[in-house]
Amino acid sequence: MERAKGRLPGDARVRIVRSNELRRRKGYVVATEDVFDPESTVGRILDHTRAFLFGQRIPSDEEQGERVTKVTGLAIFASDNISSSAYATEEMMRALAYAGAAGLALTMPITIAIVLILAIVVTSYLQVVRAYPNGGGSYVVASENLGTLAGLVAAAALLVDYVLTVSVSVAGGVLAISTAFPSWEPAKVAIGVGFIALITIGNLRGIREAGLIFAGPTYFYVLSVAGVLAIGLFRVLTGDIPVPVAPPVAVPVSESLGAFLILRAFSSGSVGLSGTEAVANGVTAFRAPAARNAAVVLMVMGTMFGTLFLAISFLSTRIGIQVDLTETKSVLGLLTQSIVGDGAYFYVVQAATAIILVLAANTSFSGFPRLASILATDRFMPRQFAQRGDRLAFSFGIIVLAIVSALLLAVYQGSVSGLIPLYTIGVFIAFTLSQAGLVRHWLRERGPRWRFSAAVNALGAVVTGIVTLVVAVTKFQLGAWMVLAVMPVMVYLMWRIHHHYRRIEDELLIPRGARVALKAREPRLVVPISRIDKAALHALSLAHGLSKHVTALHISFDEDGAQSFKERWARSVGSEIPIEVIVSPYRALLAPLLSYLDAIDDQDPGRPIVVVLAEFVPRHWWDAALHNQTALRLKLALFTRPNTSVIDVPYHLGDPEDFEAH
Amino acid sequence: MERAKGRLPGDARVRIVRSNELRRRKGYVVATEDVFDPESTVGRILDHTRAFLFGQRIPSDEEQGERVTKVTGLAIFASDNISSSAYATEEMMRALAYAGAAGLALTMPITIAIVLILAIVVTSYLQVVRAYPNGGGSYVVASENLGTLAGLVAAAALLVDYVLTVSVSVAGGVLAISTAFPSWEPAKVAIGVGFIALITIGNLRGIREAGLIFAGPTYFYVLSVAGVLAIGLFRVLTGDIPVPVAPPVAVPVSESLGAFLILRAFSSGSVGLSGTEAVANGVTAFRAPAARNAAVVLMVMGTMFGTLFLAISFLSTRIGIQVDLTETKSVLGLLTQSIVGDGAYFYVVQAATAIILVLAANTSFSGFPRLASILATDRFMPRQFAQRGDRLAFSFGIIVLAIVSALLLAVYQGSVSGLIPLYTIGVFIAFTLSQAGLVRHWLRERGPRWRFSAAVNALGAVVTGIVTLVVAVTKFQLGAWMVLAVMPVMVYLMWRIHHHYRRIEDELLIPRGARVALKAREPRLVVPISRIDKAALHALSLAHGLSKHVTALHISFDEDGAQSFKERWARSVGSEIPIEVIVSPYRALLAPLLSYLDAIDDQDPGRPIVVVLAEFVPRHWWDAALHNQTALRLKLALFTRPNTSVIDVPYHLGDPEDFEAH
Structure with a gap:
């Protein structure tokens, strides 16, 4: 240098x-x-641990390299949607089975209805991706076309649903494990939280690596289940219809087939539509051409899920699988067992199912932080959500999602049946708002093929709106009311946050391009001294180097102390720096100091005051409790005082001495 | 001005x-x-609440006025000791009853033995008061005469016992209440914590007011019980022997009379000796002549307790009261009922007993903070313990005692029988060390009557030493081991604290009377700026007023941002203050700033660096979460950097502008 x-x-x-x-x-x-x-050994160890867990830091200009291909993108954004094929048929049949054979006969019609709705939703979202190539989540679409309030409602609905997706799918995965190993049951919550921690670490490593970790299981699940279904279809079509394996206890026939029962079955099955949003929300995570790649992934996802769902529903009803009342054996498990027997292949499918259920949570881990960062950029959430971490991931959002979903899992003791009614209502609210927003968009733009696009989205809006109502009504009592209650609170909070940031902006900003002339006044420095030691002299020396207007201030609890301090000061420091001694008979430090500052202020109003605090830095943090917290209390009190700044002068043992004693 | x-x-x-x-x-x-x-309305409300709960502030020179008379002093320092008369006989008889009539016949002999030991202990403590007129707790006596280690052991033993006294006596008082109102049983811990809170408030009001609050119940208990005993003695001596009221279930005869049983009975009864220490420890709380007044209180206390104890034991065995196995009815209660029937007087005595048991905790509330303050003055405990609060009470010690004893009460679910074995072992360890110390004292001083004094204390040391061994052995398994395990840990911690303070002292102090010349060097000021707004200009303006050596520093995440910031700076602020722009491609703020400071340091080693931080002060504390915690992180990181100070420049909305924009 x-x-x-x-x-x-x-x-x-x-x-x-x-x-x-x-x-x-x-x-x-x-x-x-x-x-x-890092300079210290501990620092180096911590840094290596960080690098091992989360990977090396990535500079901003490598963001392109972090973008994902179609193959990885499908694994990241589609695992939630595809994994729901593992239980969508079962949830539907569980409702219908109470009405006996007449009820179960409706399984295929309802499945077809849901797949049709899925087709409409996917087509709608293809329009979204086309209209919003820079990422068009429901929030963006709704707020741009229907106004901020609609956008915030969609955002709140999605945020809630992302959290629930994590809790439900992890709980589902843990249930699959505890079914295999019943003795692990008491540790359910702990295992679930462990899974959340693993997924969190994976995501903090960055979206691309998260994709690499999760790609295998997604394809593994799709391929292994598709194999079972192909064998099943072949056997059924060739007349070799498998004998159904019976569950421990079949659901008893106890209700008559009514409209509400059918709607409830439909609501339960429509869980398979969730996760569609994720792709449209994450367009910017794809490699160029991003919009095209996202559209392809969306279609492949819809086709994969639709195929699996239809085939599972068809085979289950054709073969005559019964629903297990005890929730020990899943419909997909019984179906697999019926088709391929209980050999190795059966266990492979069960393992793949357990893994994909846990990993479905991963979709939320890319969706939630991304949406939160968009909201934070628009000032509807604290700005920490918009900052990228060392690895370009939105670390803050990832950690908040992990904590909230783990808490929810713990509160519900890891129960899937407790959590599931809260789920899906949010997704459908967001769907409806986003489709409706797009209708406005096309009507306003009137670009090529606008009539067709508007019609598709209008159909989507109507259909998903009806589904929203059905889900809200049939699941209201079971828990959907909580979601409906929490959403307005969230919208209000986001509104308040926005208002706060806006107000601060207005008050802090100076006119753009304005030329500024600083009006600097020489501040007065006050150095509170409790006794004349090296730390105090260090602070005095700094103050002396900064300004000629330095006064030392000592507060004594009695007059004898005041007198002897004055004498000691005169002997040691002399007249170089003037001293003021205050006697505080009530043993207070803060109040007399503040009164003294008021007196200085009155003497020369508007002149800045700087309080110089000598702070002793203990060698270990745990020693801090042994030192008076006086400095901290002073700082807190002075922080709100107008026109007053504080200099913290830390004294470290062994600091070079900036005074001579003789 | x-x-x-x-x-x-x-x-x-x-x-x-x-x-x-x-x-x-x-x-x-x-x-x-x-x-x-206070200036704000909220501040005024808080201040009035404080004054209502804790009273007006008291200046230090009114400390004499806070000292107590003999009458109040007895109530404050003797309630623990005197209250134990309510259960000492019963605890003894509960052990002896297992051996039937042969066992119970030993009640009076053991009572007499304990009263004799009490006489020895009181006589010993009279010597302590005479030798240490400025307050001679076991800690002071032991450390002065037997060395620091012995002193710390005594201190640790007493601190543990003070905490236990609070937990045990509050639990006892709550038990008396829940016996009367069984439906309150589930709220036991809550009621106990409520009592501790009340006693805490009383003590924070200052020792004299605490005495006034507690004086009534102490004398009320002594007088009402003495009345019962007088009537009982009169009836027994005149041959009108009362018919004993039988307990719900008498303790069954199930053991033979052995040495261990007798020793256990003795241990249980010796609980009546606890609390003797408090008076000697609190000599300085008495009005002048303090030592004489303390001595009188000590003798009156011993006489009162001894009389009650002897009379209760005598009448209980003479009338033939049986011990209740279910712990529903106390021996004192049954005795009262036998002598005066179950009219109003019976309930008065029961109420007085319940109240004094709860208030016995108060003795600890004067003993613990006083001992802790002595230890803190000697640097064996954090120095907060030595500071007097607004009302001259040692507030910190009072609050710590309240929290620890409330936690203990909660952990033991308010169970007296669970807590009592932990109790008394500490007191006897402290007794023994203090008596032994005094023997050394007299042998060394050889003042008037030293032979007599040394003999008294030697007898005391031997007797209390034996009692310590008996209590430790008979109660070891029941819980005394925990106390014996925790004491070495406490001694070690106190030792470490002392070592820490001493080392800091050595390093911080400058030679007494040395003349000091400050070597002030002009510091360099660095002002990190994230954007040009009013808060930043406020900080720049202060820095500019303080020094000519100011550099502004901006950290940008990419080169475009860096370029546009430089242009904006040139346009707005111009060349008045030079700007340095750092591009941080890894989106870090802290690390590049620290590297920059290192570079400055290398340029001119040893010159102080002052980092000027603009901090925006939100109007409400809950808004703080919405603002980046960057400033806090910077301050923490800079705190440990040698030769670096931080100026916090808070900007409040509406602060006068110290710049002109045009």
Whole structure:
């Protein structure tokens, strides 16, 4: 380093000659990765642990490299949707079975209805991706076309649903495990939280690596289940119809077939539509051409899910699988067992199912932080959500999602049946608002094929609106009311946050391009001193170097103490720095200091006051409790005082002495 | 206020003309009670609440007025000891009853033995008061005569016992209440914690008021029980022996009379010796002549307790009261019922007993904070324990005692029988060490009557030493082991704390009377700026007023941002303050800033660096979460950096603008 000559001493540039950490380039300095090099051993260990868990840091300009291909994108954004094929048929049949054979006969019609709705929703979302190539979640579409309130309602609905997706799918995966190993049952919540922690770490490593981790299981599930279904279809079509394996206890026939029962079955099955939003929300995560790639993934996802769902429903009813009242054996499990027997293949399918259920949570881990970052950029959520971490992931959102969903899992003791009624209502609210928003969009734009697009989205809006009502009514009592109650609160909070940021903005900003002239006044420095020791002299020395207007202040609890302190000051420091001694008979420190500052202020109003605090830095953090928290209390009290700043002058044991004692 | 002319601007005295808060007197300023006047409405409400709960503030020079008379002192320091007469006989008989009539026949002999030991202990403590008129707790006596380690062991033993006294006596009082109202049983812990809170408030009001609150119940208990016993003695001596009221279930005869049983009975009864320490520990709380008054209180207390104890044991065995196995009816209760019937007088005695048991906790509330303050003054405990609060009470110790004893009560679910085995072992360890210490004291001093005094204390040491062993052995398994395990940990911690303070002292202190010359160097100021707004300009303006060596620093995440910031700076602020822009491609703020400071440091080693942080002060504390915690993170990181200070420049909405924009 050497010092360049400038006009003023303060103008002297730091010229970097041999530094690995900072490099001067054109008018500015670039920080290299070396700025992170830890200096202590503990620091190095922590840094290595961080790198091992979360990977090396990634600079911003490598963001393109973090984008995903179609193959990875499908695994990341579709695992939630595809995994629901593992239980959508069963949830539907569980409702219908109470009405006996007449009820179960409706399984295929309802499945076809849901797949049709899925087709409409996917087509609608293809329009979304086309209209919003920079990522068109329901929030963006609704707020741009229907106004901010609609956008916030959609955002709140989706945020709630993302959290629930994590809790439900992890609970589902843990249930699959505890079914196999009943002795692990008491540790259900702990296992679930462990899974959430693993998924969190994977996502903090960045979206691309998260995709690599999760791609295998998604394809593994699709292929293994598709194999079972192909064998089943072949046997059924060739007349070799498998004998159904019976569950431990079949659901008894106890209700007559009514409209409400059918609607409830439909609501339960429509869980298979959730997760569609994720792709449209995540367009920007795809490699170029992003919109096209996202559209392809959306179609492949819809086709995969639709095929699996139809085939499972068809085979289950054709073969005559019964629903297990005890929830020990799943319909998909019984179906697999009926078709391929209970050999190795059966266990492979069960394992794949358990894994994909846990990993379905991953869809939320890309959806939630992304939506939260968009909201934070628009100032509807705290701005921490908009910051990318070391690995370009939205770390704050990931961690918040992990904590909230783990808490929810713990509150519900890991029960799937307790959580599931809260689920899906949010997704359908968001669907409806987003489709309705797009109708407005096409009507306004009137680009090519606008009539067709508007018609598709209008159909989508009507259909998903009806589904929303059906789900809300049939699941209201079971828990959907909680979601409906929490959403207005969230919308209100987001509104307040926005209002707060806006107000602060208005008050803090200076007119753009305005020329500013600083009106600097020389501040008065006050140095509270409790006794004359090295820490105090260190602070006095700094104050003395900064200004000629320094007063030391001592507060004594009695007059004898005041007298002897004055004498000691005169002997040690002399008249170089004037001392003021206050006697505080009520043993208070803060109140007399504040009164003294008021007196100074009255003497010369508007002149800045700087309080210089000597702070002793203990060698270990746990020693901090042994030192008076006086400095902290002073800082807190002075923080709200107008026109008053505080200099913290830390004294470390072994700091060079900036005074001479003789 | 007006400004006096001084030699230097910094020397200008704040001359107080019309201030109610500060008054200049001789060379110093005196803060009046007006410095506490709150300015906001919320502040006034809080202040009134504080004054209502804890009373008006008391200046230090009124400490004499806070001292107590003999009558109040007895109530404060003796309630623990005297209250144990309510259960000492019963605890003894409960052990002996298992051996039937042969066992119970030993009640009176053991009572007499304990009263004799009490006489020895009281006589010993009279010597303590004489030798240590400034307060001679076991800690002081043991550490002065037997060395620091012995002193710390005594201190640890007493601190543990004070905590246990609170838990046990509150649990006992709650038990008395829940016996009367069984439906309150589930709220036992809550009621107990409520009592602790009340006693805490009383003690925070100051020792004298605490005495006034508690004096009534103590004398009320002594008088009402003495009345019952007088009637009982009269009836027994006149041959009108009362018919014993039988308990619900008498303790069955199930053991033979052995040495261990007798020793256990003795241990249980010796609980009546606890609380003797409190008077000797609290000599300084008495009005002058303090030592004499304390001695009188000690003798009166011993006489009162001894009389009650002897009379209860005598009448219980003479009339033939049986011990209740179910712990529903106490021996004292049955005795009262036998002598005066179950009319109003019976209920008066029961009420008095319940109240004194709860208030026995109060003895600890004067003992614990007093001992802790002595230890803190000697640097064996954190120094907060040595500070007197607004009302001259040792507030910190009072609050710590309340929290720890409430936790203990909660952990033991308010069970007396669970807590009682932990009790008394600490007191006897402290007794023994203190007596042994006094023997050394007399042998060394050889003042008038030293032979007699040494003999008394030697007898005391031997007797209490034996009792310590008996209690430790007979109660070890029941819980005394925990106390014996926790004591070495406490001693170790106190030792470490002392070592820490001593080391800091050595390193911080400058030679007494040394003349100091400050070597002030002009610091360099660095102002990190995230964007050009009013808060940033406020900080820049202060820095500019303080020094000519100011550099602004901006950290940008990409080169485009860096370029546009530089242009904006040139347009708005111009060249008045030089700007340095760092590009941080890994989106880190802290690491590049620290590297930059290192570079400055290398340029001019040893020159102080001051980092000026603009901090936006939100109007409400709950808004703080919405603002980036960047400033806090910077401060934490810079706190440990040598030779670096931080100025916090808070910007409040509506602060006067110290710049002109045009």
